[in-house]
Amino acid sequence: MAYALVALGFVLALNASGAVNFAHGALVVLGGAVAVALGGRAGLPAAILLPAVVLVLGAAGILTAHLAILPLAARPPEATFVATIALAAIVEQGLQLSLGAAPHAAPSLAGTGVFELGGVVVGRQPLAILVVGGGLVVAVWFLLERTQTGRRMRAVASDRTMARAVGIPVARYVTLSLGLAGGLAGAAGMLLGHQFLVSPTQGSDYMLKAYIAVAVGGWGSVPGALLGALGIGVFETFVSAAVGDGWASAALYVGVLALLMVRPRGLFGEPVGRRA
Amino acid sequence: MTGYAVHLVTLIGIYALMGVGYQLVFGHLGALNLAQGALVGVGAYATALLAPTLGLFAMPLAVVITGLLALLAAWPTLRLQSHYFALATLALAALINLAAVNIESVTGGANGLVGFGARLPHGVWLMALVWLCLIAAVVVQSWLFAGRLGDAARLLREAPLAAATLGIDGARWRLIAFAAGGALAGGAGASMAALNGVVSPEATGFAVMVACLMLVVLGGSRHPLGAVLGAALTVCLPELLRGFHAAWLLLYAVATLLVVLFAPEGLAGLFSPRRAPMASPEIPKRLPPAVGAETLALQCVRKRFGGVDAVSDVSLSLKRGEIVGLIGPNGSGKTTLLNLISGLERADSGAIRLDAEAIERWPTHRIARLGVGRTFQSRTQSVPLARVLAERPAFLLLDEPAAGLGERERQELERLLHRLRDAGRGVLIVDHDIELMSRVCDRLICLDRGVVVAEGAPAEVRANADVRASFLGVAA
Secondary structure (H helix, E strand, C coil): CHHHHHHHHHHHHHHHHCCCCCCHHHHHHHHHHHHHHHHHHCCCCHHHHHHHHHHHHHHHHHHHHHHHHHHHCCCCHHHHHHHHHHHHHHHHHHHHHHHCCCCECCCCCCCCCEEEECCEEEEHHHHHHHHHHHHHHHHHHHHHHHCHHHHHHHHHHHCHHHHHHCCCCHHHHHHHHHHHHHHHHHHHHHHHHHHHCECHHHHHHHHHHHHHHHHHHCCCCHHHHHHHHHHHHHHHHHHHHHHCHHHHHHHHHHHHHHHHHHCCCCCCCCCCCCCC | CCHHHHHHHHHHHHHHHHHHHHHHHHHHCCCCCCCHHHHHHHHHHHHHHHHHHHHHHHHHHHHHHHHHHHHHHHHHHCCCCHHHHHHHHHHHHHHHHHHHHHCHHHHCHHHCEECCHHHCCCHHHHHHHHHHHHHHHHHHHHHHHHCHHHHHHHHHHHCHHHHHHCCCCHHHHHHHHHHHHHHHHHHHHHHHHHHHCEECHHHHCHHHHHHHHHHHHHHCCCCCCHHHHHHHHHHHHHHHCHHHCCHHHHHHHHHHHHHHHHCCCHHHHHHCCCCCCCCCCCCCCCCCCCCCCCEEEEEEEEEEECCEEEEEEEEEEEECCCEEEEECCCCCCHHHHHHHHCCCCCCCEEEEEECCEECCCCCHHHHHHCCEEECCCCCCCHHHHHHHHCCCCCEEEEECCCCCCCHHHHHHHHHHHHHHHHCCCEEEEECCCHHHHHHHCCEEEEEECCEEEEEECHHHHHHCHHHHHHCCCCCC
C-alpha cells in the first residue's frame, strides 16, 4: 500500500510536468526523516505527525517544481531528468550530513501491538498503513475526478498547450501537482520508514520501484500505476518469502527488462501521442 | 611527482575516460543511459577476476567484455523511447549490482575481491596508460563529431523522425555508441581496479552512475574536453574542501543543478566561443538527376486507428516526372498516407512498392535511402525542403509545403515544383491551397475519411460533385 502512495505521487508529478521526477524517491526518504525528527526528537503524537509530515513534504514538492521542473519546461525531458537526479543527490547528501548514514526508525502510526480480528492476528501498524494509504488514494481520486481543481490538473497533464489556450494557469497547476506528489511522498516515507527504517540512500530504490510500477501500469495512467505498485508489493512479498530478497529483486528487474522487450510501451500501452 | 599526485592525476584520467564514454550516448545521442556506472563496475570485476591468470592482458580483455555486454544490453533496448530506455538501463544496472553483492563465489560478495593487482601496472605507468587512452578517445571523438557525423547526431538527438526520413539509422547509431561507451567504461573500471587493488560492490552502485552523470553535465556533455574538466572537478573538489567532510558532494550536486538550469552546454561551454548556428542549407540552383526506382505504387493500403479507418483501400501510383496532389478535408487521411509510405506508420494491409520492391515493412531510414524523401507540416518549409533535396531523392512527399507562405514565396515554391518535375522527380503533395495545387499538379486525388473519392486531372476533380460537397464546401 505504501508503494502505491509512492507510485501515485510519482505519476502525478510525471503527468503534470511531462518528465520523470527523479527526486521523488529522495522526497519519500525525506518524509521518513522529517517523521523521525518531528516524532522521535520533538515528540509530536502520531495524529498530528502525519499531517505535519505531509505539509512539510508538500512544501518540498512545490520547491522541487520551482527549482528543477518549471524552469526546464521548454527543454528536452532529459534536462528535467538530470536536474531532478541532482536534486535527489542534494537531498541524499543533506540527509547524510544531518542524520548520518545509520538507519533510523520512523515513529509508528498506531502503536506496535497486534489484535485479533475475526480470528486473524492483525498488526496495528500494517492495518494503519492500509487505512491511511487507502484513505489518501481515495482522497486523490476524489480530487482528480470530482472537483474542478482536479479536472484542471488533468487538463494540464493531458495537453499543456491546450490547457493554456483555454485559460488555465499551467505553472500554478504544475506546482500544485508537485505539491500533492510531495505530500504523498511524505506520507509514504513515514509509513515505510517505520517498517523498513529510514536511511538516506534508500531513495533510488523507491524511485526504481515507482518507475517500474508506472512503466508496467501504463505511462501516465493513475489506476495503472496503483495496480503496478500493488503488483510489485505482492510479488516482492511472495517471491522473497519463497527464494529470498536478492533473487526476488533480480526476478523483478529481469521481468521488467523482458516486459520492455516484448512490449516497448508498457504492459497496457500508453495514451497515443504522449511523450515523456 | 609524489605518489599522491600521481594517484590523483590517474583518478582524474579514469573518471574522464568514463565520462567520455558517457558523452557518446548521453551527450551526442541524447539517450539517458543509467547503466554506465554499473558497466564501470563490470570492467573492474572482470579485471580483478582475470588478472591473476592473465596479468596485464586482463585490462584489454575487460574492455572487450564490457563493450560486448553493453552491445548485448543495447540490442533489445534500441527501440525504446527515452523514459523506457532510462528504466531499462536502470534495471540492468540494478541487476549488475545485485549480482556483485549476491554471487559470492565469484565476486566475493559484500567484501569484494582483493590481492589480484600484483601483475597490473602501477603508479606512473598506470597514469601514462590511462591518459594515453583518454587522449586517444578525446581526439578520436572530437574528430568524428566535428563534421557531418556531428550534424547527423544533432539531428538524431533533436528531431529523430526527420533524421529517419533522411536515411539516418538511429538504432544502429545507438548500438555503436552504446558499445563504444561501454568499452570506455570498461577501460575506466579496469584502471580503477588496478589503481585501488580492491573491487567491491560499491563499484557497481548507483552512486558511481550519479557521479558520472554529474561530471559530464557539469563539464559539458558534448564539449570534447567536458568530461576531462568535469573529472578534474570531481577529483579535486573534495581535496580542496577537506575541512567540510562529505559536504563536497552536496556542493557538487548543487553546482550540477545550477549548470543544468543556467549553462546547458556545461562549464566547458562557457569557456569556448559559442558555436555559430549551422548555415541554413539552400535550395540548390541546379538539380542533378536522381537515381532510383521509376514508380511508387500503393495497392489497397489500409490503416486503422482504434475503430477508425484512417486510410482504407487506397491505391495510387506516382511516376518520376509527375506531380500528384492529395486533397481532402481535415482528418481525411492525407498525412497518414504519407506516414505509411515513408514507414513512420505500418499499414495493416496492402502493398507499397518502389518498382517491384515491396517496402511496406521496411524501416523509415531504409525507405529514405531508396530515394523517398519527405517534409513535415511545420511553420517554415524552405530549410526542411532544402535538407531533403540535399539527399537527392527520386520521390518527394511534401506535407503542406505552402502553409504559412506569402504570395511571393508561393510563386517560388511553384517554380521549384516545376523544376523538380523537369529534373525527373516524382512529387506527392498534400496542401489546402487548391488554386496552387490545380496549377502545378498533373493529377489530383481527393480523399474523404480514408477513401479515394475522386482522381484525375485537376479540372475534372474540382468539378466532381462529391469533392465539391466534401472538400470545397460548395453545395452539390
